[in-house]
Amino acid sequence: MSLRTVPLSYIARNLWVRRVTTVLTAGGMALVVYVFATVLMMSEGIRATLVATGQPDNVMVLRKGAGAEINSGIVREQAAVVDSLAQIATDGQGRKLVSREPVVLNTLPKRDSGKPSNVTVRGTSDIGLALRPQVRIVQGRMFRPGTSEIVTGRAVARGFAGAGLGETMRFAGRDWLVVGVFDASRSAFDSEVWGDSEQMIQAFRRSAFSSVVFRLADADSFDAVKAQLESDPRLTLEAKREVAFYAEQSEALATFIRLLGLALSIIFSIGAVVGAMITMFASVASRVGEIGTLRALGFRRSAVLSAFLGEALLLALVGGIMGLGGASLMQAVNISTVNFQTFSELAFQFRLTPAIAAQSLGFALAMGLVGGFIPAWRAARLKIVDCLRAA
Known part of the structure; x- marks a missing residue:
């Protein structure tokens, strides 16, 4: 085992030990990812519906x-x-x-x-x-x-x-x-x-x-x-x-939905980030003795930083997968909206693509990174003596 990194099993175990808090925090992130992914799926569904209307020749x-x-x-x-x-x-x-x-x-x-x-x-x-x-x-x-x-x-x-x-x-x-x-x-x-x-x-x-x-x-x-x-x-x-004509027909409505949804997702993500930050600060406060022991064993500050940051990212990944799983169920839903170009009703289905899945998980990891960095930095800056004395 390298003293430069903390084992992944240790990181996962800490999340499992605090599973109630983990589930609640991940659930908050999951709701944000659900909104984020659903909006992108809606925009893609509208675009795909209109583009599929045209023939290349x-x-x-x-x-x-x-x-x-x-x-x-x-x-x-x-x-x-x-x-x-x-x-x-x-x-x-x-x-x-x-x-x-x-x-x-x-x-x-x-x-x-x-x-x-x-x-x-x-x-x-x-x-x-x-x-x-x-x-x-x-x-x-x-x-x-x-x-x-x-x-x-x-x-x-x-x-x-x-x-x-x-x-x-x-x-x-x-x-x-x-x-x-x-x-x-x-x-x-x-x-x-x-x-x-x-x-x-x-x-x-x-x-x-x-x-x-x-x-x-x-x-x-x-x-x-x-x-x-x-x-x-x-x-x-x-x-x-x-095909070009119908692609143009989708631009205004799809862009409006995408921008509105992204704005809402960013607003909601602030709450999720704060929740993740509070969870990680609580984790640091309850594990001061562990941090001191790791430092005493020779683990560097960077190892402690990466360990707590890894917990935040793993927590975000769990929330991202949960939110994406919920959003994927929307593919079975048929809805309709008004097309801004024609002012007529347009029926479509939500559409999940690999790109949307990657963007949603990336958004979740970004929330985990922002919410976990400050607590992880705090844990890495704790002194060995202070940690052992507190323990």
């Missing part, structure tokens, strides 16, 4: 300067120019994979409370469905063109009145029959209602589409397509890769 065309589809407008003449692009892919029937889509917000009552909330209503077609391979009809069938039939995302069908299979929703002055429910693989489309594009334009009295979405025959031709569209004097449009 799909292009979205919107009015120049529009931050979201609901703020965009593309008249039919402009949409026809987009349709004529030679770089657009075709399906097995030779049809161009391009979809003109009106997108509007509609207020619908929640199924459980009856309170109104905004839902995104999208006009699309069977080609629009083909452009989103992650979307599949899981109940019923696709709507028929030219009719007042709609299909709803799973989150909408579950959360809003009249949105289930076979039910009727009333909006835009019409009754709409729900003939299908689709699963969008936990993407933002799960929070949308889809109907026939032309019927939606008529019902909402629109004169323009919100966006035009198409698939590139060659994904590498995006820059050329973008330049062609944005340089055309007949158009005031801009093109974005679909």
